[in-house]
Amino acid sequence: MFDHWLGKLTIHVIPYDNPIIMSAAAFMALVILLVLGALTFYGKWTWLWKGWLTSLDHKKIGSMYVILAMVMLLRGFVDAAMMRTQQAMAAGADPGYLPPHHFDQIFSAHGTIMIVFMAMPFLTGLINVVVPQQIGARDVAFPFMNAVSLWLTLAGAALILLSLVVGTFSRAGWTGYPPYSELQYNPGVGVDYWILPLVISGVGTTMTGINFIVTILRKRAPGMTLMRMPLFTWSALCTSVLMVLAFPALTVVTVLLGLDRYAGMHFFTNGQGGNMMNYANLFWIWGHPEVYILILPAFGVFSEVIATFSGKRLFGYRMMVYAVAVIALLSFTVWLHHFFTMGAGANVNAVFGIATMLIAIPTGVKVFHWLFTMYRGRIRFTAPMLFSVGFIPLFAIGGMTGVVLAEPPADFMMHNSEFLVAHFHNMLIPGALFGYLAGYMYWFPKAFGFTLNDRWGKIAFWNWLIGFLLAFMPLYMLGFMGMPRRMEHYGNPAWQPYLVVAAVGAVFIGFGILSLIVQLVVSIRARQKNRDLSGDPWNGRTLEWATASPPPPYNFAVLPVVTDVDAFAAMKQAGTAWQRPARYEAIVLPRNSGLAFVMGGLAFACGFAVIWHIWWAATATALGALAAVITRAWRDEQEYTLSAAEVQRLGDARFADLENALAAAVGQSETTGNQPVPQV
């Protein structure tokens, strides 16, 4: 009689007969058990709960986003490696080792995870850690909402990970095109496991966008006009605007598909008045701006890293700002180029083709300005700088293939081929991921107080670079040879050598990821030696380097006054950096709250219940979430005051560190040359 209490959920939905999935699940369970065990063994539960899970500190929230991104990068990479192995094997008579229904889930999960649960948390994390400090603010505008965004994102990611073990994931690709994703062809829970995480995390992303628009527009330090904002902040602003305007489209399109599947509606069905072409439009009205949501923050990182490690102000600052803004604007005018073959007509295709090519202009402006920034600079080839320099030629290649695809006649030939796969990986690996990794290594000392090992960073870079070229250049050729994307098995033996090379590329990328892990472990072990006492390990140019590493909860005891672009560089030049304030004042900070964590948990439970049609649980958790919102809306006192004495104590400790840094710098300034010399 309890059958219907669990909806469609039975013991048989766990694929215990599949050794690949079960060993992955066992590995995941082992990791989780190890983490839980370690937390218990070292007595760290209180530390975790009070210091992290309930924290509303934007730096900690940002760090948690990046940790999520790293975990999902691993998962997404495993998917990629499996696909590369399968395609390297499965030519002619050899069926490979993956059955079609499993292969289809893997490429669907790979795309969804890498874009929505790796890249999005990564860039959101970097923005969270850096932007408030760059604009000289003590906090984001809405710290609690920020935590809710994080936990909604995590709830979505957890649902996707769960689909590996409980049930199946979607086989309909990361774009979930109907009618294949409709109930008629996909009656299981797979597509629902794709819809719900996107809806849940999409709401979180919309809130992140709102939060950072308000933060950037209203919480800047005195004197920081819009045209004095660092480029990373500008790109974060443009990205936030895109999030607010584009993510509702993802919410709408996934909910409409969900209504088709759950309520028997006919938005995108075959027959009964459904219109599946409308899906393509709605999906890409989100999907194309999404590409720029991913890439603009990386552009921001490159602008910061290249200026810092060239020891120069960014070339053509104003033009760089206009270029970012124009790219953000144009990103809403090109969505139709994702389905030129839909048959909208020659004139419509021409308009969107030309609009697409136009984007190459502001992007080209940016590429040249990065090059001119390096020109006659004193370049330091650190790991973040290598990622930035490596990005430029690779991105130029990707951009050129993009212009090729922007021509509708060429697109008709290349559409749905490996050429397309090569193109968008060419944009997103060097264009976005290299930027995030550069940002991760560049800002890591700011978030955690010690620098990362540069040698392992460089090894990671070379592995990524070589791996990327080997894995994706052959795909361009395969595209010209007519190989469609997403093939589980193929009959043409001429394709196989290229796919073997691509698999070798995946091995190199695997070494790249391994190097990142080694870098982290080595650096944590040597953290005392590599402590960043000055708070400014790279001789930085923007305000985030004026704070301690890691910064106190309030970032700035005294709000800085900005007089120029590259505010901190200007202060160092004028000798006004690192000035001990005459007197400290009490500072109001947001109080910890476990409610955001609870909301994330409820969203996860609600999503799970909806996927499995457990309606009583879905109703109960939704009501619980409503109650949580009302509880939060009832409270007036959500802050606490850090007393002036406590701020003074933290400030004094900071200046003691600075003096130590000064002593150390005097000892070795001859060797490094470009190191900052703090003047206390």
Place this chain on the structure above:
Amino acid sequence: MEAMELTADTAAEQLETDADRAFGFWIYLMSDAVIFALLFATYAVMSRNYADGPSGHALFDLGHTFAETLLLLCSSIAYGFVSLAAARGRRAQALLWLGVAFALGLGFVLMELAEFNAMIAQGAGPDRSGFLSAFFTLVGTHGTHVSFGLIWILVMMAQVAVKGLTASVRSRLLRLGLFWHFLDIMWIGIFSIVYLPGVLQ
């Protein structure tokens, strides 16, 4: 003296925070407007996809819709009086008008539910055709918003009754007002794009 300075500082910070919140809420409304815009566009695309089912001409009753419209717009006017009462610090008046806004809004939702029920009863539910899917989803999304607005009005009535018209409560009332008036604008869009052309065709 120092205590006074501190309260002045806190009051200024409170004003600043409230202004941030109002601005953030405007941005939220813009993103919600995108949701409605896409649902309107979807409705426009599918408004003739009857799949041999009934059309808007056969289903819509302009008198019913007119009454719904009156209820919603009057509820908005009532909310205008809430804002006036809150600005003047008149708690009982604010509560009264919140109650009126709630009752009128509830009337709107009930009328909408009655309309939906009647349509489903005659076999014109959301699963009948693409046109009806788009209709129910667009109008239902608006109705869901109004329902959440009603819950919000109840919460604010409780807050006004318990806490009085404090600065935080007034700032929440301001944002609720923005939401409530926003839903009017969306409804006028629905009236002119869904019901009027449906009846006239």
